[in-house]
Amino acid sequence: MKKAASKRNYKNFFLNNIVWVLLILSIIFMGLFNAAFFKKTILSNILTQSAVLGVLTVGQAHALLIGEIDLSIVGTMAFSAGLGVTFMMKGLPWPLAILFIIFFGIVVGIVNGLLITKLKATALIETLAMGIILQGALMALTSGQTIIGFPEKFTWIGTTYVGGFSLLLIPLFIVFILAWFLWNKTTLGRSLFAVGGNADCAKVCGIEVDKVKIKAFLISGMCAGIAGYLLACYICAVTMTFGNGQDMYTLAAAVIGGVSLKGGIGRISGVLGGVLLITVIQVGLQTLGVSAYWTTLFSGLMIFIAVIFDSIKSRSLNMR
Amino acid sequence: MLLKVKNVSKSFGSTQVLNDVNLQVEKGEIHSLLGMNGAGKSTLVNIISGIYTEFEGDIIFEGENINRLSVLESQNIGIYMVPQHAAIINEYTLAENIFIGNWPMKNLEVIDWKAMNEKAEFLLKEYGLDVPADKKARNLSLIDKRKLNIIRALFSNAKLIILDEPTTSLSTNDRKELFCFIRSLSKKGSSFIFISHYLNEVLELSDQITVLRDGCAYKDESKESTEDGLSKLIVGTDVTLMERSNVTISDDDCMLECENLSGKGVESVSFRLHTGEIIGLIGHPGSGAREMVHLLYGLKKPEHGTIRLKGQEISLPRKPYDAMRKHIIYIPNDRYKDGLVGIMSIAKNISLGILNLKLRKSMGILNQKKEKSNVARYYDVLRIKANSPEQAVNELSGGNQQKVIVAKAMCCDPEVLILDEPTIGIDVHTREEIMKLVDRMTIQKKSIIYITNDYNELLRICDRVIAFKNGRIIHEVKNEHLTIEQVLEMRDC
Numbered sequence: 001m002k003k004a005a006s007k008r009n010y011k012n013f014f015l016n017n018i019v020w021v022l023l024i025l026s027i028i029f030m031g032l033f034n035a036a037f038f039k040k041t042i043l044s045n046i047l048t049q050s051a052v053l054g055v056l057t058v059g060q061a062h063a064l065l066i067g068e069i070d071l072s073i074v075g076t077m078a079f080s081a082g083l084g085v086t087f088m089m090k091g092l093p094w095p096l097a098i099l100f101i102i103f104f105g106i107v108v109g110i111v112n113g114l115l116i117t118k119l120k121a122t123a124l125i126e127t128l129a130m131g132i133i134l135q136g137a138l139m140a141l142t143s144g145q146t147i148i149g150f151p152e153k154f155t156w157i158g159t160t161y162v163g164g165f166s167l168l169l170i171p172l173f174i175v176f177i178l179a180w181f182l183w184n185k186t187t188l189g190r191s192l193f194a195v196g197g198n199a200d201c202a203k204v205c206g207i208e209v210d211k212v213k214i215k216a217f218l219i220s221g222m223c224a225g226i227a228g229y230l231l232a233c234y235i236c237a238v239t240m241t242f243g244n245g246q247d248m249y250t251l252a253a254a255v256i257g258g259v260s261l262k263g264g265i266g267r268i269s270g271v272l273g274g275v276l277l278i279t280v281i282q283v284g285l286q287t288l289g290v291s292a293y294w295t296t297l298f299s300g301l302m303i304f305i306a307v308i309f310d311s312i313k314s315r316s317l318n319m320r
Numbered sequence: 321m322l323l324k325v326k327n328v329s330k331s332f333g334s335t336q337v338l339n340d341v342n343l344q345v346e347k348g349e350i351h352s353l354l355g356m357n358g359a360g361k362s363t364l365v366n367i368i369s370g371i372y373t374e375f376e377g378d379i380i381f382e383g384e385n386i387n388r389l390s391v392l393e394s395q396n397i398g399i400y401m402v403p404q405h406a407a408i409i410n411e412y413t414l415a416e417n418i419f420i421g422n423w424p425m426k427n428l429e430v431i432d433w434k435a436m437n438e439k440a441e442f443l444l445k446e447y448g449l450d451v452p453a454d455k456k457a458r459n460l461s462l463i464d465k466r467k468l469n470i471i472r473a474l475f476s477n478a479k480l481i482i483l484d485e486p487t488t489s490l491s492t493n494d495r496k497e498l499f500c501f502i503r504s505l506s507k508k509g510s511s512f513i514f515i516s517h518y519l520n521e522v523l524e525l526s527d528q529i530t531v532l533r534d535g536c537a538y539k540d541e542s543k544e545s546t547e548d549g550l551s552k553l554i555v556g557t558d559v560t561l562m563e564r565s566n567v568t569i570s571d572d573d574c575m576l577e578c579e580n581l582s583g584k585g586v587e588s589v590s591f592r593l594h595t596g597e598i599i600g601l602i603g604h605p606g607s608g609a610r611e612m613v614h615l616l617y618g619l620k621k622p623e624h625g626t627i628r629l630k631g632q633e634i635s636l637p638r639k640p641y642d643a644m645r646k647h648i649i650y651i652p653n654d655r656y657k658d659g660l661v662g663i664m665s666i667a668k669n670i671s672l673g674i675l676n677l678k679l680r681k682s683m684g685i686l687n688q689k690k691e692k693s694n695v696a697r698y699y700d701v702l703r704i705k706a707n708s709p710e711q712a713v714n715e716l717s718g719g720n721q722q723k724v725i726v727a728k729a730m731c732c733d734p735e736v737l738i739l740d741e742p743t744i745g746i747d748v749h750t751r752e753e754i755m756k757l758v759d760r761m762t763i764q765k766k767s768i769i770y771i772t773n774d775y776n777e778l779l780r781i782c783d784r785v786i787a788f789k790n791g792r793i794i795h796e797v798k799n800e801h802l803t804i805e806q807v808l809e810m811r812d813c
Contacts, residue, residue, distance in 0.1 A: 185688070187680045194672055197661035204619065204650065204658045205672040205728070206641040264663050 015313045019257050019273035026277060030284035037287060044164050050279040051168035052231045053249055054272065058179045059223025060250035061271050062216040067196040067263025068123035070220045071247055072112060075134030077228030078242040080104035082138040085147050085238050094154040102225040108134070109221020113214030139240060147238040158233030168230055175226065180268040192216055196263030248303055253278045255306035262314055278302060322347045322511050323368070323480055328377030330363055335717040337363045339535040345480065350502065350512045352522040354554055355532035356748050361515050364532065365482045369401040370394035398479035402469045402486065410458035415440035417457050418472050447471045447501065474505065482513045487521060491812040499525055517774055519547045534747060559748050562755035564781055567596040567762045574631065575767040576736050581625035585611035587791040593736065598758065598768040600782030602811050608791035609771055613738045617650040618643045644677060649734035651725055653741035659725045662714035666706055667695040669713050669724050673732045698727035719750030726754055737761065738769040743777060755781055775804045787811050
């Protein structure tokens with residue numbers, strides 16, 4: 001019996017760290033086809049491209065951790081960025097514009113949280129609707145025009161490279177470190193896991209489930225706001241297709257990184273691994289010259305694989 | 321011979337639940353399965369009825385090996401389990417429920433409603449359930465739902481019907497009626513496996529008795545079974561039973577006083593709980609006993625009333641945290657649903673209750689040093705058996721899981737501890753350990769509210785019994801040589 005238990009532990013260890021195995025395998029695989037893949041420029045490119053997805057995925061992971069989902073993140077990032085830069089173009093100082101973008105994300109997150117906890121709206125549909133509303137609002141706001149011509153200081157962080165690496169990596173790592181601290185060292189972090197693991201039990205244990213959920217959505221919205229700013233200053237524009245498709249990639253990255261779709265399970269290091277893996281595959285396919293028509297197919301496959309891993313893992317955890 | 325269980329063993333993870341169990345059921349026999357919570361009764365019947373198909377040993381039914389049959393296949397050959405909790409679809413009518421999945425069809429796969437209702441009406445009458453067949457099942461009383469479940473089993477031509485604690489929420493009269501019903505059916509040739517906690521009814525009803533204890537089966541060989549002999553067999557000899565200590569309870573020393581407490585399902589309940597006292601609450605489901613403790617703990621919002629703790633009035637709890645801050649702590653009855661976060665470690669589960677009470681430093685930072693020392697302390701006090709405090713709780717046995725919940729409650733320094741069915745699904749040793757712990761707490765001037773359906777256990781531990789009905793207290797009796805019959809009478813009158 002002990003043997004069976006330790007066998008299960010190995011299996012769990014493997015499933016928990018599968019993302020790193022996949023990451024290394026995919027890097028090697030890409031390198032075999034194209035040696036240029038090992039060059040520093042591509043490495044730097046991967047890290048830079050992972051910044052926006054990384055910040056977004058950290059937010060999404062909070063929603064997943066409490067057993068919910070946030071499909072409004074792309075709408076949130078697009079509209080808060082669009083609104084912020086519109087104000088900036090009309091004279092709002094750039095530091096305030098950045099703060100506004102993040103603040104707007106927080107407001108959307110709180111609204112999502114309130115609707116889901118107090119009105120018991122289903123997160124899947126509520127956030128989906130919120131996302132569509134905000135994307136529609138961006139179109140209405142800009143009449144479909146791309147906004148460009150930001151002050152240099154606003155886009156400084158997205159356009160400056162030090163030693164070949166983008167400054168975007170700094171906010172990325174700050175967000176990850178803060179999330180790690182939150183998840184592992186605070187009572188709120190522990191409450192997120194408890195609520196996601198078993199909300200009924202959390203309630204009986206004196207945890208205020210609704211407040212915890214609202215905070216999770218708040219963080220998700222805030223991360224979307226930050227990601228909106230980062231993307232705006234990276235591509236120096238706010239377009240109509242701003243961040244399109246990223247919501248699905250955040251799900252894939254988080255789930256491959258070991259965050260359970262059922263809630264209550266996840267590690268921030270795994271989330272980082274998932275984000276890197278998704279980005280490696282995207283950048284890899286580009287450098288290999290795979291037609292853009294194929295990348296959607298591959299991304300879909302990634303999400304597919306992620307969900308299958310997730311269900312295998314939760315089955316093995318719920319053996320009893 | 322209808323059913324033969326041959327050398328069956330089963331384990332969950334590292335817990336051996338059944339160990340080389342043998343059992344036989346003849347045609348027309350009523351075979352009772354006895355055993356404490358966690359002895360393996362449910363596991364055994366789950367194996368027989370095909371819910372678990374992975375085990376060692378053989379199940380022979382009418383001479384055929386049926387080890388690998390699924391629930392549905394087992395039902396088709398005539399093994400039917402009537403679960404503890406009525407598996408009735410509320411939105412269906414009685415007739416639809418009876419014929420579920422087997423609805424009489426006209427041609428073109430259209431359900432023949434008329435034939436179905438008529439047939440159902442006939443069946444219901446014959447089996448003594450006097451309710452129109454086209455009524456929605458949600459309108460049935462709990463008792464009628466249970467009968468409906470059995471009728472459904474009989475309708476599908478079951479040869480062996482497994483009744484898992486069919487009497488737990490039935491009144492004495494309903495119980496007698498049910499027994500007549502079962503006996504008349506067994507005369508016609510149906511066999512029953514009957515699981516119950518109540519020795520008297522088992523002795524009254526059964527042809528054969530098998531006792532399960534810690535996964536082993538013991539056959540009651542004596543021709544003249546007595547309650548005494550059976551209870552020795554159930555408990556075993558290697559367990560030292562909890563004995564209630566002599567705690568002096570003074571009428572003036574009041575720990576908790578509720579006056580006219582009202583809320584959903586509870587109407588002006590007033591009672592006092594003295595320091596060092598254990599009161600037992602009894603009543604059928606929905607009687608108000610459990611609802612009352614939910615109000616007290618803030619799980620449901622109290623509408624009005626006053627609560628005094630050690631003489632001081634406290635505001636009515638609006639959420640569990642309010643009650644916890646006043647050191648009123650609740651151990652819920654449904655361990656899996658409300659008691660544990662299964663995928664979390666033992667340590668993290670133990671800390672859940674004090675997360676905000678004690679472990680929160682400024683800025684919401686977790687005091688991990690304190691958490692560690694706290695976990696170590698209660699892990700040892702309760703002798704939790706696990707590889708380490710980092711093991712996930714859903715890998716533990718029921719008894720050890722319950723210990724984790726008790727540890728979690730103890731961390732919160734309870735003054736008033738509410739235990740709601742604390743011994744369901746746990747082994748004998750753990751049960752006695754938990755009861756001893758509860759007893760020791762009263763010596764340290766804590767007060768206990770205890771809810772259990774096992775009245776034997778209730779009478780062993782409680783100083784006073786309070787019976788609930790329709791949201792009110794109907795009886796309040798000191799436990800001085802009370803018998804189970806008296807308790808049943810109190811509850812049912």
